[in-house]
Amino acid sequence: MNILVLGSGQLARMMSLSATHLDLHVLAYDVSTKKVVNPVTGQLSEQSLSQAIASSCAITAEFEHIPHDVLEQCSLSGKFYPGAQAIATGGDRAKEKALLDKAAVKCAPYKLITEKQHFLDAVEQLALPMVVKTCQAGYDGKGQWRVKSVEDIESIWLEMAEFLSTGTTLSPHSIIAEKMIPFDREVSIIGVRDRNGQCKIYPLTENQHTDGVLTLSIAGKEKNDIQQQAEDAFNALANSLNYVGVLAIEFFDVQGELLVNEIAPRVHNSGHWTQQGCHTSQFENHMRAISGLPLGSTTLIRPTAMINVLGQQSIPSTVLTVDGVTSHWYGKTAKPGRKMGHINVSANSLHELGEKLGELAEFLPEEYYPGVLATGHQLILN
Amino acid sequence: MNILVLGSGQLARMMSLSATHLDLHVLAYDVSTKKVVNPVTGQLSEQSLSQAIASSCAITAEFEHIPHDVLEQCSLSGKFYPGAQAIATGGDRAKEKALLDKAAVKCAPYKLITEKQHFLDAVEQLALPMVVKTCQAGYDGKGQWRVKSVEDIESIWLEMAEFLSTGTTLSPHSIIAEKMIPFDREVSIIGVRDRNGQCKIYPLTENQHTDGVLTLSIAGKEKNDIQQQAEDAFNALANSLNYVGVLAIEFFDVQGELLVNEIAPRVHNSGHWTQQGCHTSQFENHMRAISGLPLGSTTLIRPTAMINVLGQQSIPSTVLTVDGVTSHWYGKTAKPGRKMGHINVSANSLHELGEKLGELAEFLPEEYYPGVLATGHQLILN
Missing domain, CATH: 3.40.50.20 (Rossmann fold)
Known part of the structure; x- marks a missing residue:
C-alpha cells in the first residue's frame, strides 16, 4: 500500500x-x-x-x-487524513480557539484582533504583560510579540497592522492576544485516533523550550490526575474534529491545571521519544491509523528523554557510548537553529535516566544542548 | 557514510x-x-x-x-567485515568444526568424509542414527541426510558421492557426519563485537524448527548458567576470528550442556526479536560495529517472541490488534516455504507473553504457524 x-x-x-x-x-x-x-x-x-x-x-x-x-x-x-478541517484548525489560531471553546477545553483567556481598538481592548481586559500572536502563520517562536508595558503598544501595533494588511478576502488575517499565564512548565500529549474513532494516548511529555524552540522532552514523570486531564482534552478535541491519525496538544501546567497552548494536527517533535520509549512509535501509529490498520500500544515501556539537535553539523557519535541512547539524524544541510536530528535516551527508572543525562552532558555542550545537565540533576534529586 | x-x-x-x-x-x-x-x-x-x-x-x-x-x-x-575468514568459516562446515576445535568450544562428535571408507568409519564410530551434511553448501535443512539404519548407507552414499564429485581442486567438497544427539531443545546466541574487540551479547534465544526451518523464537526465558555457557562460546569464537559485527551461534541444549550446532557470521533469523525486545537491534548493532560506532545495549527490555511467516501472501493485519505486536514484511514475491516476514510480540512477563501467543494463535492457523498455541500454553503453565 x-x-x-x-x-x-x-x-x-x-x-x-x-x-x-x-x-x-x-x-x-x-x-x-x-x-x-x-x-x-x-x-x-x-x-x-x-x-x-x-x-x-x-x-x-x-x-x-x-x-x-x-x-x-x-x-x-x-x-x-486527518482531514482538511483539522489541518486548517492547526494552521489558524483563531480556528483553534473556536475549536477549544466548542469542545469546552480550557485555554488561557484570549481576544481576537483585526483592528487597533481590539488590541487596546485586549490590553485593558487581559492585562500586561500579554502575548500577541499572528493567527495564520508563525512557527517555533516566529510571528509573536510580548507586550510588556503600554509603551510597547504603538511600535508593536505597527508590525501587527502590517501583518493584518497582507490578508485577503479569501484568507483574512487576524491576530490573537493571550493572557500571559505564569505557568510552572510546558507539557504535551500525543495520541492517535483510528478510522473507527478508537483513541490510544501516550503518556504526557514534559517539554523544555529555549528561545521558543523545543530543546528537551521527558516522558515517564507524570501522575494519574494530570495525565487524565490531558487525555480528556485529547478525546474532546480529536472526537470534535472526527480526527484520524496522530494529534499533538501542548499545554501550560498552571499549578496542576492544564491550559491548552496550541494543537498540532500531526506527529510532533515532543513525541519523538516514543521511537524508543514505547512499543509503537507515534510515526508507526500515525501510519497505522490513516491506512486503516489496528493501532499499536502507546504504553510507556521505559522513562525516556529526547534532546533536540539544532543547527549542528552532526551528532557526536560519543553519545552512543551511553547505554540506551539512540541518535536520529535527518540528513539535512545544517543552518543555524535548524532541527537537524534528535537523541533519545531510555532508562529503567527516572533516577537512572537522570544519571544518563548527566553522562550525555559531557558530550553535549550546554551552549548547544541547553538543560541536559540540569534536567539530569533534577531527576536524580527527585 | x-x-x-x-x-x-x-x-x-x-x-x-x-x-x-x-x-x-x-x-x-x-x-x-x-x-x-x-x-x-x-x-x-x-x-x-x-x-x-x-x-x-x-x-x-x-x-x-x-x-x-x-x-x-x-x-x-x-x-x-566480519572478514573473509569468518565468511569462509560460516560457509563451510569443515572449517567451522576446525574453528570450534581450535577455540575449544564443544560440539557433537563428528567425522569428515571425502571417500566411502570415511562414511563407513563414521557409521561405526558415531553409531546410528546419524546426521550427514554437506560442508560447502546447504541452508535451512537442504543438503543433509539422516542415516537411520545400515540399509540406508548405499543409497545415501550415491547422493553423497555425487556432491563430492562436483568439488574442484580450488574448492574441494567434503561431507561431515555428526553424531545425532538426543537434545532437549535448540537455542542460539547473538552477539556483536566491535573493531576494538569489545563484545556485547544478547540474551539466549530458544528456537523451534519445523522441517529444518526456524518457525518460532523466544527470548527472556534463560537462567544465568546456561547464558554464561553461550557467552563463553561466543567470546571464544568471536575473538578467535577477530570478528567484527554480529555473529550468531546455534546450540543443542543437552540436559543443560550446550553443544554448538552451527555458526552464522551475520545477523540471524533467531535474532529478529531484538528489533522489539532490546533497545538496540541486532541490525543496528551490526551497522554500528562495522562502521566503527559504539555498540548499543543488548539487554533484554521485555520477554519477546518471534514467529516466522513462511510462504504466505501477506501477514494477517488482525495480529496488530494484539498489544505489543509488530509485523515485519520483507516485500518479496511469495513462494512455498519462502521467508516472507516475521511477527514480533513483546510482553511484561513470560506469563503475559504466553497469553499473547494464545491470542495470536486465533489469527495464525497451526498449519502455517506451527507451535504458536502450544508455546503460549507452555509459557502460561511455567
Whole structure:
C-alpha cells in the first residue's frame, strides 16, 4: 500500500522509516519544488502529484501550512487524513480557539484582533504583560510579540497592522492576544485516533523550550490526575474534529491545571521519544491509523528523554557510548537553529535516566544542548 | 557514510532500515543480477560494484555463499567485515568444526568424509542414527541426510558421492557426519563485537524448527548458567576470528550442556526479536560495529517472541490488534516455504507473553504457524 505525505522533511522521513516493515510505501510531496520524492533517499519519483494521489491508499501531511490548491486536491480524493478541517484548525489560531471553546477545553483567556481598538481592548481586559500572536502563520517562536508595558503598544501595533494588511478576502488575517499565564512548565500529549474513532494516548511529555524552540522532552514523570486531564482534552478535541491519525496538544501546567497552548494536527517533535520509549512509535501509529490498520500500544515501556539537535553539523557519535541512547539524524544541510536530528535516551527508572543525562552532558555542550545537565540533576534529586 | 551489503534480501533490507537514523546509507549488491540496488526500494543504483566498494566506509554480507571473486574484491578493500575468514568459516562446515576445535568450544562428535571408507568409519564410530551434511553448501535443512539404519548407507552414499564429485581442486567438497544427539531443545546466541574487540551479547534465544526451518523464537526465558555457557562460546569464537559485527551461534541444549550446532557470521533469523525486545537491534548493532560506532545495549527490555511467516501472501493485519505486536514484511514475491516476514510480540512477563501467543494463535492457523498455541500454553503453565 502506498502513502503520500505532504511535506518532505524529517517527519515524512520518519513516517517512511516506521512504516516500511508494515508493507506501507511512503512518498512525499515537496511543496517548494512541487515534486514527489522518496523522503528517505530524496530521490525524485516518476509520479506527478495527481498520480501519487491516485496510487495512494491514504494521504497525510507533516505540516499545517499546505498550499490551498494542494490541500483541496487531496481532500477531494477522500483519502486525506486527518482531514482538511483539522489541518486548517492547526494552521489558524483563531480556528483553534473556536475549536477549544466548542469542545469546552480550557485555554488561557484570549481576544481576537483585526483592528487597533481590539488590541487596546485586549490590553485593558487581559492585562500586561500579554502575548500577541499572528493567527495564520508563525512557527517555533516566529510571528509573536510580548507586550510588556503600554509603551510597547504603538511600535508593536505597527508590525501587527502590517501583518493584518497582507490578508485577503479569501484568507483574512487576524491576530490573537493571550493572557500571559505564569505557568510552572510546558507539557504535551500525543495520541492517535483510528478510522473507527478508537483513541490510544501516550503518556504526557514534559517539554523544555529555549528561545521558543523545543530543546528537551521527558516522558515517564507524570501522575494519574494530570495525565487524565490531558487525555480528556485529547478525546474532546480529536472526537470534535472526527480526527484520524496522530494529534499533538501542548499545554501550560498552571499549578496542576492544564491550559491548552496550541494543537498540532500531526506527529510532533515532543513525541519523538516514543521511537524508543514505547512499543509503537507515534510515526508507526500515525501510519497505522490513516491506512486503516489496528493501532499499536502507546504504553510507556521505559522513562525516556529526547534532546533536540539544532543547527549542528552532526551528532557526536560519543553519545552512543551511553547505554540506551539512540541518535536520529535527518540528513539535512545544517543552518543555524535548524532541527537537524534528535537523541533519545531510555532508562529503567527516572533516577537512572537522570544519571544518563548527566553522562550525555559531557558530550553535549550546554551552549548547544541547553538543560541536559540540569534536567539530569533534577531527576536524580527527585 | 555509505555501507555496502553483499546480498539484497531481507537482512540487507532490515540493516538499511535500522541504520538510516544513524546517517548510514546502505546499498546492496544482488549477486544473482550483479547489480547494486537499494535494498528497501529495490531501485537500481548508478554505481557499479567497484564504485560501491570505493564509496563505502564498510562492507558486509547477509549470507555466507558469496562468489569467490566478489569476496576477494571486497576483502582487498580492507573494509570488509566480519572478514573473509569468518565468511569462509560460516560457509563451510569443515572449517567451522576446525574453528570450534581450535577455540575449544564443544560440539557433537563428528567425522569428515571425502571417500566411502570415511562414511563407513563414521557409521561405526558415531553409531546410528546419524546426521550427514554437506560442508560447502546447504541452508535451512537442504543438503543433509539422516542415516537411520545400515540399509540406508548405499543409497545415501550415491547422493553423497555425487556432491563430492562436483568439488574442484580450488574448492574441494567434503561431507561431515555428526553424531545425532538426543537434545532437549535448540537455542542460539547473538552477539556483536566491535573493531576494538569489545563484545556485547544478547540474551539466549530458544528456537523451534519445523522441517529444518526456524518457525518460532523466544527470548527472556534463560537462567544465568546456561547464558554464561553461550557467552563463553561466543567470546571464544568471536575473538578467535577477530570478528567484527554480529555473529550468531546455534546450540543443542543437552540436559543443560550446550553443544554448538552451527555458526552464522551475520545477523540471524533467531535474532529478529531484538528489533522489539532490546533497545538496540541486532541490525543496528551490526551497522554500528562495522562502521566503527559504539555498540548499543543488548539487554533484554521485555520477554519477546518471534514467529516466522513462511510462504504466505501477506501477514494477517488482525495480529496488530494484539498489544505489543509488530509485523515485519520483507516485500518479496511469495513462494512455498519462502521467508516472507516475521511477527514480533513483546510482553511484561513470560506469563503475559504466553497469553499473547494464545491470542495470536486465533489469527495464525497451526498449519502455517506451527507451535504458536502450544508455546503460549507452555509459557502460561511455567
